Amino acid sequence: MKIIPPLGKFSIKEWCMLISSIFSIFLLMQYHFLFEFVILMERELPYVLIIYHLIGIPIGTIFALKLIYKELNHFTSYLISNAIVIIFFICLIIIDQPWFVPIGLFGAGFSIGIVLGLLYKHFFPIFKETRFAARYFSTAFIFVGLLIMIEAMIDINKNPLLGIIFFILVYISIFIFAILGKGAIIKLPIQESLNISSYIKERRGLLKIGFAFFAGFLWVNIYYVTILFLEKNGLDAKLDIYVIFFCISIMISSFPGGLIADMIGRRISVLIGLIFQASAFLILSFNSQNEFILLYIAPLILGAGLSLSLTTSFLIYGELSEYQYLRDNGALFLAFMMSGSVIGVIIAEIMRPYFLAEPTYLTVVLLFVFILATIVIIQMRETLPTKAVVKWEKPTEKISEEDLELYKEQKICLVCKGHVGGFTFTFICPKCDVLYCEKCARSLANRENECWVCEHPIDESRRVKHPDKRKEELEIKETPDKKKKI
Incomplete structure (x- = not known):
């Protein structure tokens, strides 16, 4: 079996569109793992306000499904929506008024929600290459991790102008590669609108919804709770160190995780990722005041878990989708995923007084959620070729x-x-x-x-x-x- 996936599977135009999409995915990932926490920290606002961005994404996807995807040119929508995301990011850096933060977080989340379904269209060439798809996807996340690490090293709070220049360069990259890759997705079957009510009623649809919900719940809840532990111990000012080690872990573990998904199976890769996440949380539960564990060990384990489970989750949803509904399936996946994320933040805030005083409370709840998530994952159809x-x-x-x-x-x-x-x-x-x-x-x-x-x-x-x-x-x-x- 080939370890390194062949590069000649895609045309130059397809490569350009894929690179553009990687920069666009970076905007979503850095938004959650770094940017919003940095903004809230600088404004001395509670971290629970990230819920505005999490609510904005599903609302944006529904708006896109009902209007944007039906009425507007997809390529133009992709470029404009990414531009609006960057504008909101820059405004959040420049406008230091607390009242603008919820507006900016929601607006950026709403715009990202419009982009997500279109990204699934751009990744169509990867979904076709099921033998190597996980390795292609995981390689993309290596570059995403590198970009997030660069942003963490810039330290936007101390160097706002450098942060603004960085985001502008990211959009220029999205724009140039998208223009060079324009026309690459013409091989994709004409996209049809998905009947959402019928989708929800079907058994397969319910399984996908459950899968997306738990993926979002675990993605946000564990990371968010870790940030709360950092805040409790007065270490949230060192968030950049935590994020750098988190990204290093993603970069190191992404390709081996993709290899596992391509050799053994997609579901196995997700389950291994969940085991890593559970392990990270067990370690945190018994070492919640240990600075070395919080800043260096926990992000390494958590990053490895997320790189295996999250990247493969994105892939599974695309491979399970019928190609004429790829765009709408991708949008719905992120909508239900972010709905799970909202519930994750709400539960974390409700239990905050309890688990900060006695971390074992949250461990019991999360292990229960892990068991439910495992049951749902096992029910999903394996998409790896025999x-x-x-x-x-x-x-x-x-x-x-x-x-x-x-x-x-x-x-x-x-x-x-x-x-x-x-x-x-x-x-x-x-x-x-x-x-x-x-x-x-x-x-x-x-x-x-x-x-x-x-x-x-x-x-x-x-x-x-x-x-x-x-x-x-x-x-x-x-x-x-x-x-x-x-």
Whole structure:
């Protein structure tokens, strides 16, 4: 198995759009892990006010689903929304009035909510490459961690002008790479509006909602509670040190985490991440006044846990989405995720007097939540391709009629050569009647999405053709004399 994913899977335009999207993801990640706490600390306001930004994101996504995505050009919306986010950040740095802080936090969160669904469209090339997708995603988070660490070292409170220049440079990067990558997402099927009420009523939809909710709850709650411990011990002024070690951990653990997700499974990667997070909290519970543990050890363990669970959670949701609903599914994922984050902050504030006095109270609650989250994760469908699909590439030569008849008579999966039928799900190609077991059928649908015999789509809702054929079609269309291929 290749450890380093191939770079040639994407075109130059796709790479540019992906790089632009990485800078955009950075805006969301640094907002939660650093920027809002720095602003609230400087204004001497309570940290619970981060709830304004967490509420703003789901409201922004719903606004985008109902209006922006239906009425406005997506590319223009992406650039404008990112620009508004930067403007709110700069205003929060410049305007030192406490009354503006809730407005600025909500406004930035609202604008980020509009961007999120569009980012899922931009990551479409990665979602297609399921064999390497986790490593591509985790590599992106390495650069996100590096950017957050640079921002922490700038120290916006002491160097506001440098902070403003930094954010302007980030937007320039988003804009330039987006312009260079414009047109890269034309291969994505036309996006259709998702019926939200039907989505919520379906069992699969409820599982996704539960998954997103717990991902958001644990993402915010654990980090937020750690900040409260820092505040209690008078260490919140050293937040930049905490964040730097947190980002170092993300940068070190992201790629190994992606490798685990690509080799063993997405769900396993998320569960390992949860174990790391639980371990970090157990250590904090028994060492809540130890400066070395709080500033150096806890962020290293917590960063490793979040890099495994959070990045893979983003990936799972994209891979589970039907491609024509990728944008709306991505937006809803972040909306429900941030709803879980809001509940996480509320519970942390309600229990604050108890767990600051006796940290074991919160440990019991969080372990209960971890158990519930584990149950939901286990129920989610694994999106990693089966070993059979990875090992048995599509045959280059036509499969003989005799072999096909044998596979049909003996009820053998064409990919893994295992027996199908009985009480297990069997996919039968509607065009040529070839049999596939459930795992191989789902894995093929996530890859080239075509039958190995007749090339009929495995999942007709996606209709995504094999990459080589797409290139071939484009070459034919671009031929000057427009000669037809014989």
